[in-house]
Amino acid sequence: MKASAFSYARATSVANALELLAAYGDKAKVLSGGQSLMPAMNLRLISPELIVDIGEIAELRGIAVRGGVLSIGALTRHVDLLKSPEIASHAPLLTEAVAHVAHPAIRNRGTLGGSLAHADPASELPASMVALNATIVVRGQTGERRIAAGNFFTGIYETALSAQELLIAVEVPVAQKKSAYFFHEFARRHGDYAIAGLAAQAIVQGGLFTDLRMAYFAVGDRPILVKAAGKLINIGVTPAVLAEASATLGEELDPQEDQQASAAMRRHLAKILLARCASALLGRPDLIAGGPV
Amino acid sequence: MTAALPISLEVNGESVNANVLPRLNLADFLREHLKLTGTHVGCEHGVCGACTVRVNGEIVRSCLMLAVQTHGASVVTIEGLSDSGEIADLQAAFRDRNALQCGFCTPGMLIAAQDLLKQETEPNRERIREHLSGNYCRCTGYQAIIDAVETTALARMGRKP
Numbered sequence: 243m244k245a246s247a248f249s250y251a252r253a254t255s256v257a258n259a260l261e262l263l264a265a266y267g268d269k270a271k272v273l274s275g276g277q278s279l280m281p282a283m284n285l286r287l288i289s290p291e292l293i294v295d296i297g298e299i300a301e302l303r304g305i306a307v308r309g310g311v312l313s314i315g316a317l318t319r320h321v322d323l324l325k326s327p328e329i330a331s332h333a334p335l336l337t338e339a340v341a342h343v344a345h346p347a348i349r350n351r352g353t354l355g356g357s358l359a360h361a362d363p364a365s366e367l368p369a370s371m372v373a374l375n376a377t378i379v380v381r382g383q384t385g386e387r388r389i390a391a392g393n394f395f396t397g398i399y400e401t402a403l404s405a406q407e408l409l410i411a412v413e414v415p416v417a418q419k420k421s422a423y424f425f426h427e428f429a430r431r432h433g434d435y436a437i438a439g440l441a442a443q444a445i446v447q448g449g450l451f452t453d454l455r456m457a458y459f460a461v462g463d464r465p466i467l468v469k470a471a472g473k474l475i476n477i478g479v480t481p482a483v484l485a486e487a488s489a490t491l492g493e494e495l496d497p498q499e500d501q502q503a504s505a506a507m508r509r510h511l512a513k514i515l516l517a518r519c520a521s522a523l524l525g526r527p528d529l530i531a532g533g534p535v
Numbered sequence: 536m537t538a539a540l541p542i543s544l545e546v547n548g549e550s551v552n553a554n555v556l557p558r559l560n561l562a563d564f565l566r567e568h569l570k571l572t573g574t575h576v577g578c579e580h581g582v583c584g585a586c587t588v589r590v591n592g593e594i595v596r597s598c599l600m601l602a603v604q605t606h607g608a609s610v611v612t613i614e615g616l617s618d619s620g621e622i623a624d625l626q627a628a629f630r631d632r633n634a635l636q637c638g639f640c641t642p643g644m645l646i647a648a649q650d651l652l653k654q655e656t657e658p659n660r661e662r663i664r665e666h667l668s669g670n671y672c673r674c675t676g677y678q679a680i681i682d683a684v685e686t687t688a689l690a691r692m693g694r695k696p
Binding site for chain 1: 537540556557558560563579580581584587593594595596598599600601603604647650651664665666668669670
């Protein structure tokens with residue numbers, strides 16, 4: 243199908259975009275890379291009155307490292323993330339995650355800010371930001387707000403961003419020494435939305451997790467930072483410890499059922515991801531030697 | 536503002552000026568306004584890859600880009616790529632390997648495959664599969680397409696498959 247008629251404005255600056263958003267509120271939609279917005283409009287799932295194209299706003303581009311913080315502009319495209327040496331050395335989880343986002347032609351247009359503001363619960367980047375404990379910077383006409391990624395995503399396609407605000411940038415703490423990451427997803431076809439996926443960031447010292455943040459995606463209405471990870475911190479991880487964490491995980495997840503998988507299948511896959519994550523990050527093949535737990 | 540907006544861009548090396556409605560996507564602009572019907576429209580929501588074109592040297596889905604967003608851009612379609620001879624060997628390999636039947640996906644496949652071959656001289660079959668993963672083909676079962684791209688990569692390096 244084709245998008246219904248709308249007005250179009252090419253924003254010349256962040257201030258200009260915010261003026262338009264203040265005037266139109268939720269009748270306007272921000273166009274960044276368009277790789278989620280355009281399909282939704284073509285399918286007539288949404289029909290905004292005004293499209294505010296922010297694609298030409300130079301101040302929203304760029305990746306910079308300052309004082310232990312990696313700052314990534316909202317208009318940074320997936321392909322830019324994938325090829326960035328700064329991202330690869332300071333937040334390698336993102337390099338890995340973005341390779342699973344759609345396909346090359348989509349990654350050439352899709353942006354980080356767009357993906358986060360869209361907040362599809364099955365997409366990779368929101369969960370990665372939660373795992374990385376990133377801060378999401380949004381601006382409105384009255385000022386800037388800095389929101390922890392863990393509080394930003396509030397439901398299916400819902401975020402803490404108001405209709406008058408623009409997502410400006412993301413700030414990610416740079417990876418410390420001894421930090422390790424894990425990313426894996428199950429999907430029918432490479433680049434498709436995940437059936438279940440996990441982004442994890444950890445600190446491993448002397449064979450133990452001293453920190454472990456596990457953010458699941460596609461198993462709930464938003465990225466889920468699981469409490470089960472706490473069961474693996476500062477403890478020698480044995481198969482029994484892992485089994486207990488796995489049981490906790492099964493209880494705390496409440497996955498949806500759809501054409502791709504039942505809730506039980508998603509819960510099962512989440513448990514497999516937990517075991518693989520622990521095994522990979524601790525260098526302990528024995529933790530998955532007995533098959534899926 | 537729902538009125539038509541003026542755009543100036545380059546399509547296959549020629550400059551184009553037009554007035555377009557904001558809702559018009561690039562695929563329909565190419566097909567309906569410029570009569571460049573080699574760009575195919577399949578799913579219209581970014582899944583099938585049949586509408587793949589080059590914008591400023593990079594492949595994109597033309598169904599997910601508005602014509603107004605191409606103001607100032609350089610667009611290359613399958614017609615341009617074919618006429619320039621840039622992919623003559625790839626097209627020949629598609630014929631030799633039976634990498635097309637109905638041909639609906641072929642323009643998008645060729646553009647996506649050439650995008651990979653420009654970036655990597657020696658992609659293995661898995662890399663080829665990954666790069667073409669966003670392009671659906673409902674006829675061939677993909678093996679023949681992978682064969683054709685692999686053959687072309689080897690031939691461009693002066694090696695026999």
